[in-house]
Amino acid sequence: MALVNENYSNLQSSYLFANIARKVAEFQKTHPDADIIRLGIGDVTQPLAPAVIESMHKAVDEMSQADTFRGYGPEQGYEFLRQAVIEHDYKPRGIQLDIDEVFISDGAKSDVGNIQELFSAHNTVAITDPVYPVYLDSNVMGGRSGQFVDGKFENIVYLPTNAENSFSPAFPEKRVDIVYLCCPNNPTGTVLTRQRLKEWVDWCKTNDTVLMFDSAYEAFISSEDTVHSIYEIEGAREVAIEFRSFSKTAGFTGTRCAYTVVPKDLVINTANGEKQALNPLWNRRQCTKFNGVPYIVQRAAEAVYSEAGYKQTREAIAYYKENARIIREGLEAIGLTVFGGIDAPYIWLKVPTGMTSWEFFDLLLEKVHIVSTPGAGFGPCGEGYLRLTAFGSRENTLRAIERIKTLKI
Numbered sequence: 001m002a003l004v005n006e007n008y009s010n011l012q013s014s015y016l017f018a019n020i021a022r023k024v025a026e027f028q029k030t031h032p033d034a035d036i037i038r039l040g041i042g043d044v045t046q047p048l049a050p051a052v053i054e055s056m057h058k059a060v061d062e063m064s065q066a067d068t069f070r071g072y073g074p075e076q077g078y079e080f081l082r083q084a085v086i087e088h089d090y091k092p093r094g095i096q097l098d099i100d101e102v103f104i105s106d107g108a109k110s111d112v113g114n115i116q117e118l119f120s121a122h123n124t125v126a127i128t129d130p131v132y133p134v135y136l137d138s139n140v141m142g143g144r145s146g147q148f149v150d151g152k153f154e155n156i157v158y159l160p161t162n163a164e165n166s167f168s169p170a171f172p173e174k175r176v177d178i179v180y181l182c183c184p185n186n187p188t189g190t191v192l193t194r195q196r197l198k199e200w201v202d203w204c205k206t207n208d209t210v211l212m213f214d215s216a217y218e219a220f221i222s223s224e225d226t227v228h229s230i231y232e233i234e235g236a237r238e239v240a241i242e243f244r245s246f247s248k249t250a251g252f253t254g255t256r257c258a259y260t261v262v263p264k265d266l267v268i269n270t271a272n273g274e275k276q277a278l279n280p281l282w283n284r285r286q287c288t289k290f291n292g293v294p295y296i297v298q299r300a301a302e303a304v305y306s307e308a309g310y311k312q313t314r315e316a317i318a319y320y321k322e323n324a325r326i327i328r329e330g331l332e333a334i335g336l337t338v339f340g341g342i343d344a345p346y347i348w349l350k351v352p353t354g355m356t357s358w359e360f361f362d363l364l365l366e367k368v369h370i371v372s373t374p375g376a377g378f379g380p381c382g383e384g385y386l387r388l389t390a391f392g393s394r395e396n397t398l399r400a401i402e403r404i405k406t407l408k409i
């Protein structure tokens, strides 16, 4: 009989979104007339930009003619898109990348999850707490977590990230093989400073640690004092893999396109102490298990870098950022302590003293009919916080804040 991958039995069911859905469904059943506003979801709501749609239509037409039809494309992505990524996202920041260091994919989530396959199951992993759950769960599946004891995995190093350390986690007490950083951060909506990221790169170099740098929310950055790419920092090419996505940048959550940069200078060890570059391994992995992103979707992504496409996608981001400002200032006006929302579409608020994140979630749902996300769902250190998102419509965002202001807290 086939034996199951036992690592999967170590996975902790993420009750978070299922629990939220259940609570909302129950509330709706008992309050059929309640007008519920959802500020819990991490998904965009604005349509694709006109320039993106136009490019996509053109590509669809190409697929209808034998002489312009495309079958399997390069597993790493078409050159036109990889080149556009280099020209627009890296060159203007003084970063030189070779075309074979950029891998187009169907999502940063898949890449972040799949990359761990290149590493031995014996590697040690550090994650921030709270965290985007994919970093943790993919390593549980890969057998690096150990058992779940008292709310934590015994072999995972958790880096508490909270108001006490200004959302800038301390380094692990002893070296780890792999560390994940998400900047701008989901769920806290905060960024790390350029200086702190330089310290992280230096720490990784000193400790032979690989840095997984997720910058899916890069397009939301307004602060000067952070980086748009980890490769703005000297030495990062030797330690860091960078994950980017068109999902939040250009509303591609349902269209699916992202990219990962694996620099050729990034080398790790083989069991007998030889050096192994990760770039050819990732190339091999993608060529073996992935057949590329649809031509139509890659043409759509390319249009994000056109003059019109860039302008239009930035307008959508400005719209979400204005929502974030409305939420932030609205909550501050009633005396709540809020973080994030400046460089990210997430507002991370401290729940009123004496309440848990789930209690405040319930209060918002029952009293003002607003759906949020309890911080505790993102890790033990998320307890005491709650996440609101700026991805809703302007109208709903304004109405939600007016309702929250009626609460006596």
Ligand SMILES: *Cc1c(COP(=O)(O)O)cnc(C)c1O
Residues within 6 Å of the ligand: 042, 106, 107, 108, 109, 110, 132, 182, 186, 214, 216, 244, 245, 246, 247, 248, 252, 253, 257, 258
């Ligand atoms: C939304 C998000 C992504 C993007 O994932 P895709 O698979 O490209 O849609 C990556 N990382 C984080 C932290 C995210 O919140």
